[in-house]
Amino acid sequence: MKPLIELNNISYKYKNKKILKDINLKINEGEKIALIGKSGAGKTTLISILNGIKKQTNGDVKIYSKSFNNLDNSQKSKIATIWQDLRLIDDLSAEQNVNCGLLCNQNLIFTLKNLLNISTFHKAHKCMDLCQLQSSIYSKDLKNISGGQKQRIAISRSIIQEPEILFADEPFNNLDPKLCNYLKNLFISGLNNYKIKFPNTILFSMHKIDLIDGFTRVIGLKNGEIYFDIHKDDLRESYLENIY
Amino acid sequence: MRKFKLNHTLVSFLPIIVFLPITYQIINDFHIGGLELFIDFIKSAFTPKINKEIINISITRLNETLFISFISWIISIIFGSVLGILSSDIFYKFIRIPLFIKYFLRYFLNIIRSIHELVWCLILMQIFGINISIGILAICIPFIAINAKVIREQLELISEEIIESITSLNGDNFSSLLTLIWSPIVKIIKIFGLYRFECSIRSTVILGLFGIGGIGTSIFLSFQALNFNEMWTYIFSLSFLTLFSKQILKRLKVKRINSNIILAIIFISILITFSCLYFLINLLINNYYLSNLLLSKTIFLNVFNFPNDFLKSIFNTIILAIFASGIAISVPPFLLLISQNKYYIITLRVLAFIIRLIPPTIIILILLMFNTPSLSLAAITLGFYNAGITFKLLNDNLSEIDKNNYSAFKSIGIPNRSSWLIGIFIKESRSYLSYCAYRFDIIIRETAIVSIVGSIGLGWQLKESLSSFAWNEVFIIICSYSSIAIIGELINDKIKSNIV
Numbered sequence: 001m002k003p004l005i006e007l008n009n010i011s012y013k014y015k016n017k018k019i020l021k022d023i024n025l026k027i028n029e030g031e032k033i034a035l036i037g038k039s040g041a042g043k044t045t046l047i048s049i050l051n052g053i054k055k056q057t058n059g060d061v062k063i064y065s066k067s068f069n070n071l072d073n074s075q076k077s078k079i080a081t082i083w084q085d086l087r088l089i090d091d092l093s094a095e096q097n098v099n100c101g102l103l104c105n106q107n108l109i110f111t112l113k114n115l116l117n118i119s120t121f122h123k124a125h126k127c128m129d130l131c132q133l134q135s136s137i138y139s140k141d142l143k144n145i146s147g148g149q150k151q152r153i154a155i156s157r158s159i160i161q162e163p164e165i166l167f168a169d170e171p172f173n174n175l176d177p178k179l180c181n182y183l184k185n186l187f188i189s190g191l192n193n194y195k196i197k198f199p200n201t202i203l204f205s206m207h208k209i210d211l212i213d214g215f216t217r218v219i220g221l222k223n224g225e226i227y228f229d230i231h232k233d234d235l236r237e238s239y240l241e242n243i244y
Numbered sequence: 245m246r247k248f249k250l251n252h253t254l255v256s257f258l259p260i261i262v263f264l265p266i267t268y269q270i271i272n273d274f275h276i277g278g279l280e281l282f283i284d285f286i287k288s289a290f291t292p293k294i295n296k297e298i299i300n301i302s303i304t305r306l307n308e309t310l311f312i313s314f315i316s317w318i319i320s321i322i323f324g325s326v327l328g329i330l331s332s333d334i335f336y337k338f339i340r341i342p343l344f345i346k347y348f349l350r351y352f353l354n355i356i357r358s359i360h361e362l363v364w365c366l367i368l369m370q371i372f373g374i375n376i377s378i379g380i381l382a383i384c385i386p387f388i389a390i391n392a393k394v395i396r397e398q399l400e401l402i403s404e405e406i407i408e409s410i411t412s413l414n415g416d417n418f419s420s421l422l423t424l425i426w427s428p429i430v431k432i433i434k435i436f437g438l439y440r441f442e443c444s445i446r447s448t449v450i451l452g453l454f455g456i457g458g459i460g461t462s463i464f465l466s467f468q469a470l471n472f473n474e475m476w477t478y479i480f481s482l483s484f485l486t487l488f489s490k491q492i493l494k495r496l497k498v499k500r501i502n503s504n505i506i507l508a509i510i511f512i513s514i515l516i517t518f519s520c521l522y523f524l525i526n527l528l529i530n531n532y533y534l535s536n537l538l539l540s541k542t543i544f545l546n547v548f549n550f551p552n553d554f555l556k557s558i559f560n561t562i563i564l565a566i567f568a569s570g571i572a573i574s575v576p577p578f579l580l581l582i583s584q585n586k587y588y589i590i591t592l593r594v595l596a597f598i599i600r601l602i603p604p605t606i607i608i609l610i611l612l613m614f615n616t617p618s619l620s621l622a623a624i625t626l627g628f629y630n631a632g633i634t635f636k637l638l639n640d641n642l643s644e645i646d647k648n649n650y651s652a653f654k655s656i657g658i659p660n661r662s663s664w665l666i667g668i669f670i671k672e673s674r675s676y677l678s679y680c681a682y683r684f685d686i687i688i689r690e691t692a693i694v695s696i697v698g699s700i701g702l703g704w705q706l707k708e709s710l711s712s713f714a715w716n717e718v719f720i721i722i723c724s725y726s727s728i729a730i731i732g733e734l735i736n737d738k739i740k741s742n743i744v
Binding site for chain 1: 249250251252253254648649651652653654655656657658659661662663665666670671673674
């Protein structure tokens with residue numbers, strides 16, 4: 001079976017400092033991967049290369065057997081990212097921000113309707129409900145929303161996209177343990193009453209080790225290199241001690 | 245029912261509706277009578293006349309332009325600073341002089357600021373005749389008031405806490421005042437004052453078109469003689485001066501200047517200012533026409549005896565300002581929305597530079613090759629000239645904006661235009677609109693330039709009244725201009741505070 005994502009000898013340099021060194025990685029469809037490592041290990045850079053934001057210094061990345069630049073918009077729309085810095089739009093309301101996840105399959109008119117607040121928000125509300133956001137905040141401006149709520153708006157924006165692949169960089173920041181567990185399980189199982197299609201293949205970068213239950217594979221990054229890449233059941237305490 | 249929201253991003257595009265009436269009128273008045281001339285005009289841009297004589301004239305004219313703009317810039321900075329301090333609240337907290345001086349100064353400056361330098365120039369020319377000193381004086385009058393307003397606003401930002409901390413030291417009043425205002429004034433002169441030099445060059449060129457001297461006069465004379473090759477040589481030499489001065493100002497802005505050097509510059513500037521004023525007054529006295537003085541006594545006579553279509557002219561001036569502002573606000577974001585291709589953006593930048601470079605008077609004369617004089621034609625001229633300026637500002641600001649959201653939206657396959665709209669422009673739209681509100685003030689004043697040539701609005705009326713020495717009409721027109729500008733400014737202040 002051809003891997004869905006393939007990284008061959010990926011290196012990334014920034015101001016003469018090697019952030020990533022010779023990363024080789026194959027991700028198959030249906031895999032749930034937890035990417036762990038301490039701050040500065042290269043997790044965010046790796047995700048930014050996977051979703052095409054950063055261009056690697058050496059090596060090549062293949063998604064759907066193509067390099068990222070050769071993917072068309074419909075293929076790109078099947079890849080979603082939850083950013084560490086959320087990348088929400090301050091001037092829009094919560095539901096308008098969530099609706100931005102739909103723009104990949106729509107034309108400029110839909111964008112204008114969303115900006116004018118005359119778009120349909122049913123799906124956005126479903127996704128926000130799945131993330132346990134109360135209806136009272138749907139139409140609130142981001143300025144009046146807490147950090148945890150913003151985090152869930154960013155998560156809702158990725159869910160509404162109904163992607164096949166999801167990259168998430170510290171997706172559970174600002175959330176309490178109960179919510180973290182609930183959302184993680186939602187992404188792992190994909191089961192929901194609204195019949196929203198959840199991504200089959202996920203790669204989550206995480207600090208909270210207690211959340212790795214349910215993932216099929218764990219990748220440990222240390223100083224820009226893959227320190228271990230194992231099945232979740234093979235994870236030993238000693239591995240974690242070495243990377244943190 | 246869902247609440248319809250009109251955010252800053254969409255408001256920036258909304259004024260594009262002014263194109264509906266404008267396009268209708270332009271199409272109706274369209275003719276191809278000047279096609280050959282226009283082709284000749286465009287062709288000449290690629291074959292400018294270059295010989296020793298033309299180069300010598302260009303250098304002499306550029307020197308004149310530089311002289312007028314530099315002197316008027318220095319004078320307006322010095323007097324603007326002084327009047328800005330004198331009309332600020334902080335001054336009266338330390339110096340005990342009657343408060344009515346502050347209010348008198350503010351109203352007086354508001355009135356002289358509201359009238360465009362071209363209007364001042366035409367009036368002064370009629371009284372004193374044509375000479376360079378008129379150009380300097382005409383630019384100085386509104387520029388001093390503009391600088392004074394900006395400096396006063398900057399001084400009003402000094403917080404009460406800082407004022408209290410300085411007053412608690414119980415120092416000499418004048419020293420305390422100087423300590424408080426020194427840094428804000430140096431800062432504003434460095435940011436805004438240097439930019440005013442560019443404005444001064446632009447105004448000198450515009451006044452030059454009306455005969456005051458400098459490169460503007462050569463551009464206009466060669467245009468009038470249909471000598472387009474020569475005209476393009478002058479325009480290119482003007483572009484050289486603009487780019488050169490921009491580079492110098494850019495370096496000055498980033499350079500950290502020692503306080504002693506600043507003091508020396510201020511001292512030298514004051515010396516230059518007063519020497520120039522001495523020569524200016526001498527020149528004016530020598531050129532003063534007594535007959536005009538006698539005529540000017542009729543200003544207050546028969547003020548109500550104005551022409552029948554005077555109200556129509558006022559209405560046209562307001563509509564002209566609104567239409568031109570609509571174009572200046574909506575065209576830049578609309579053009580940038582069309583494509584984000586690198587070469588397309590470079591082409592737009594070049595076009596915007598050319599539009600900024602060619603004085604609006606020449607632009608309207610070119611457009612008259614295809615159309616009859618109308619409000620729409622004047623609005624297009626003024627609108628696109630200002631769109632060149634708003635485009636530059638918008639594009640410069642957008643290039644500095646953080647593009648994280650844009651790249652995030654692109655990475656999930658959102659089409660280019662939507663990504664640009666919600667990833668980049670949305671961040672800048674608020675400050676862009678705020679700048680456009682300020683630009684609207686300027687456009688109201690600039691209606692004078694196009695309406696004089698374009699046979700529309702108060703400018704045209706002013707020209708007619710000046711030619712016939714009808715000082716009572718001139719007086720009413722000046723009052724009308726001033727009222728429109730002041731009311732526009734009041735409305736704008738309200739809009740600006742809402743945007744912020």
